[in-house]
Amino acid sequence: MEKVGIVGYYQVKPETDIQMSRPEMIFYAARGALDYAGLKRDDLTTVISATNDYYDGKTISNCFTVEAGGAYLKDESKVEMDGAHAVNYGLMRCLSGHHKLALVWGASQPSTFYYSCIRVLENDPTFDRPINLLNDYTAAALGMRAYMNKFGVSVEDIAKVGVKNHKNAAKNPLAWNEAQLPDITVEDILNSEMLSNPVTKLMHALPCDGATALVLAPEGLAKKIIDDPVWITGVGLCQETYYLGDRDLSISVSMEKAAQKAYKLAGINDPRKDIDVVELFEHSAYEELVLAEALGLCEKGKGSSLSSEINGEIPINPSGGNIGAFTPCATGITRIIEAVKQIQGEAKGYQVKDANRAIAHGQIGFCAQNNIVFILEGGKR
Amino acid sequence: MKGEILTTKGAVRAEFDFWVGLYLDKFLDGLEQKKFIGNKCSKCGKVYIPPRKICGDCFEHIEEYVDLPDIGVLTNFTFTKWAISERRPRQSKNIKMIGLVKLDGADSAMLLPILKTEPENLKIGMKVQVVWSEKPQGQPTDIKGFKPIGGA
Numbered sequence: 001m002e003k004v005g006i007v008g009y010y011q012v013k014p015e016t017d018i019q020m021s022r023p024e025m026i027f028y029a030a031r032g033a034l035d036y037a038g039l040k041r042d043d044l045t046t047v048i049s050a051t052n053d054y055y056d057g058k059t060i061s062n063c064f065t066v067e068a069g070g071a072y073l074k075d076e077s078k079v080e081m082d083g084a085h086a087v088n089y090g091l092m093r094c095l096s097g098h099h100k101l102a103l104v105w106g107a108s109q110p111s112t113f114y115y116s117c118i119r120v121l122e123n124d125p126t127f128d129r130p131i132n133l134l135n136d137y138t139a140a141a142l143g144m145r146a147y148m149n150k151f152g153v154s155v156e157d158i159a160k161v162g163v164k165n166h167k168n169a170a171k172n173p174l175a176w177n178e179a180q181l182p183d184i185t186v187e188d189i190l191n192s193e194m195l196s197n198p199v200t201k202l203m204h205a206l207p208c209d210g211a212t213a214l215v216l217a218p219e220g221l222a223k224k225i226i227d228d229p230v231w232i233t234g235v236g237l238c239q240e241t242y243y244l245g246d247r248d249l250s251i252s253v254s255m256e257k258a259a260q261k262a263y264k265l266a267g268i269n270d271p272r273k274d275i276d277v278v279e280l281f282e283h284s285a286y287e288e289l290v291l292a293e294a295l296g297l298c299e300k301g302k303g304s305s306l307s308s309e310i311n312g313e314i315p316i317n318p319s320g321g322n323i324g325a326f327t328p329c330a331t332g333i334t335r336i337i338e339a340v341k342q343i344q345g346e347a348k349g350y351q352v353k354d355a356n357r358a359i360a361h362g363q364i365g366f367c368a369q370n371n372i373v374f375i376l377e378g379g380k381r
Numbered sequence: 382m383k384g385e386i387l388t389t390k391g392a393v394r395a396e397f398d399f400w401v402g403l404y405l406d407k408f409l410d411g412l413e414q415k416k417f418i419g420n421k422c423s424k425c426g427k428v429y430i431p432p433r434k435i436c437g438d439c440f441e442h443i444e445e446y447v448d449l450p451d452i453g454v455l456t457n458f459t460f461t462k463w464a465i466s467e468r469r470p471r472q473s474k475n476i477k478m479i480g481l482v483k484l485d486g487a488d489s490a491m492l493l494p495i496l497k498t499e500p501e502n503l504k505i506g507m508k509v510q511v512v513w514s515e516k517p518q519g520q521p522t523d524i525k526g527f528k529p530i531g532g533a
Contacts, residue, residue: 019387057393112388120467125399127431130521132465133479133492141459142481142492149457149505196461196479197500241437245481245490246429249457 001265004094005222005229006376007215008037009337014176014210014325017111022056023068026107029211029330030070033103037215037225044215045099047071049078050086050106050329054118070103082106082281083212084332084362084372088235090216100221106330107211115207115328122366124242134244139366140204140284141196143249147286148198150250151301155198159189161285162203162323164309169320171310171350172338176208176325189285203285203323210327212334230340234268234375236261242369250301255294255371259359266375268357271296276355277342278308278316279335281363282323291368292316295359310350318342318350332362336374343378404432407446413519417449417511419487427488431521451511452530453484460500476500482509482527494526502529 010032012018012025026049034041047070053059062078065071079086083106090102119136123129147153163184169175170182181188184202192202222229236258240247247253259271268274278295282288289303297314298306308316317324319338322331339358341347360374401409404420408431411418419430424439428447436443458480464473478495480503495503496512509527517523 057391114468114470116463116470117467120465125397126401126405127521128492131493131524133477133494135465137461137463138459138465138479141461142457145459145505146457194461195463196459198459243489245456245483245492246437246488 001234002095003219003231003233004091005217005219005231006336006340007217007222007225007229008033008039009214009340010036010212011174011334011337012211013174014208014327016176016178016208018109018209022107022109023065025109025209025211026065026068026105029107029213030068030103030105033105033213033215034070039101039215039225041070044070044074044101044103046075046077046090046093047103048086048090048093050081050083050333051078051108052080052329054121055108055110055113055328057113069105075099081364081370082332082362082372083330083334084281084336084360084374085364087214087216087333087336087374088237088372091232091235094216094218100218102216103213104216104333105211105213106333108328108330109209110207110328111209134366136283136366137196137199137204139244140287141199142244143290143367144199144284144286146249147290153289153301153304155190156186157304158286158289159186159203160304161288162189165285165317165321165323166202168310168318168350169324172319172324173349174325175320178208179320179324199284205283205322205326207326207328210325210330212327212330212337214333214337228344228379230343231377232374233377234262234264234266235373236265237372239365239370242365244367247367249367250290252290252294252368252371255291255368255373258371258373259295262373262375266377268375271359272314274357275314275359276357277318277339277352278314278359279319279339280317280321280361281331281335282317282321283363283368285323287368288316288321291361291371295373310352315352318347318352332372335362336360336376339376343376402434404434404443408432409519409521412521412523413517415513415517417451417484419447419449421445421447428486429489430484430487430491447486449484449486453482453487453509453527455480455495455503455505455507455509455527456483456490457481457505458495458503460503478503480509480527493524495528496526497528
């Protein structure tokens with residue numbers, strides 16, 4: 001695959017209640033990413049956003065973010081999915097040869113709506129909505145139980161993922177304050193409020209306000225903009241059926257297929273050897289294990305024995321991951337930015353040693369119905 | 382933002398008719414008669430309930446309908462005190478038990494309430510039987526839920 005570089009990025013600090021309007025938050029992210037790269041709005045040829053009309057409380061919500069997101073009198077489009085999907089769209093535009101510079105941003109403000117309630121509107125209106133039993137709590141509970149039951153994994157093993165991500169988040173100044181818990185224990189996780197058995201509050205990603213943005217440029221141009229662009233060398237995307245009752249929730253077929261496509265493009269034969277760090281979008285702690293297994297980082301059911309701490313063999317979510325800051329629509333972009341920072345050596349306080357090749361991941365839908373995997377590489381060998 | 386001055390309130394409400402298609406219409410007619418009707422892919426033989434228009438595995442139109450029994454297996458479950466609401470989060474008085482139920486002869490499972498037992502009795506693999514509403518009206522909610530066979 002022809003290389004596309006990430007030449008700028010910006011993360012607005014996620015907050016429970018950010019005390020600014022949605023356009024202001026988006027402006028700081030978009031303008032911040034351009035400033036990082038030393039670019040002006042006029043340099044951009046396209047702008048892609050990730051927002052959700054339900055989360056914004058109005059249809060075609062991108063028509064209100066034109067000025068804030070840098071798309072005023074520009075080529076512009078929107079992805080109603082995760083920010084990582086918007087990055088894929090921007091990547092395709094750069095690879096088409098018709099666009100030179102793409103700004104991609106994602107944002108939402110869950111302090112203004114009830115996230116778990118809005119997710120109910122995602123359900124099949126002909127059956128699941130009248131029956132009314134599915135939201136992000138119950139979906140995660142079904143996924144977690146399927147995984148535990150199939151592989152004999154204990155609830156403590158899953159809580160450990162929550163411990164790791166909360167502790168990592170405490171080292172990351174751009175994680176969500178409420179998720180930065182340096183002294184958290186497995187017991188704290190298990191004793192926190194039960195959302196839907198067996199998922200407790202501290203093993204679930206809780207939404208917060210935030211916006212993130214990055215700038216993409218084709219290879220030749222990227223090298224002119226900054227000295228050390230991080231390159232997207234592979235991408236894979238796959239989705240499975242909506243119906244949870246049709247799926248084996250203990251595994252992720254779509255993640256596995258997405259990863260295989262990305263590995264092929266990037267020339268990765270053994271992810272265990274070839275990948276230095278992984279940034280995953282886990283909606284709930286168990287999902288990190290299911291997704292890591294689907295990436296081929298270990299055998300199925302063995303995710304909890306992976307050495308995934310910051311100084312471990314295969315660090316997963318050194319930034320704290322999605323449990324560390326879940327900003328809907330932005331979080332997939334955040335995963336990519338965090339992987340870029342690791343490769344650049346800019347992840348101060350949670351830096352993985354000698355990271356040069358990373359996986360970043362985004363998803364959408366109940367129990368990760370749709371997964372997208374990026375391979376990112378630096379210039380070091 | 383929830384500051385008193387910094388936000389304005391707004392509700393979004395819109396009426397929709399969701400076209401259910403003849404395949405789901407058959408299923409709903411079945412419920413009115415306290416019967417389960419699924420459909421079967423002629424290529425792979427997979428039996429879906431509620432019926433699907435298309436088999437995802439085969440990308441084929443499904444034409445054949447099959448009657449299914451009112452008993453099945455609990456393949457997954459959870460229970461929660463949180464109400465599942467599209468309006469605002471709130472806790473219910475009673476813990477709601479929720480299960481994925483695979484009817485005998487079906488390949489897909491339906492997400493439905495589990496009734497007449499306690500959360501600690503729920504087990505993956507347990508046999509369950511439907512509880513119909515007293516006056517079915519051809520709606521998904523005609524299925525009140527499933528209860529353990531033998532009353533666990």
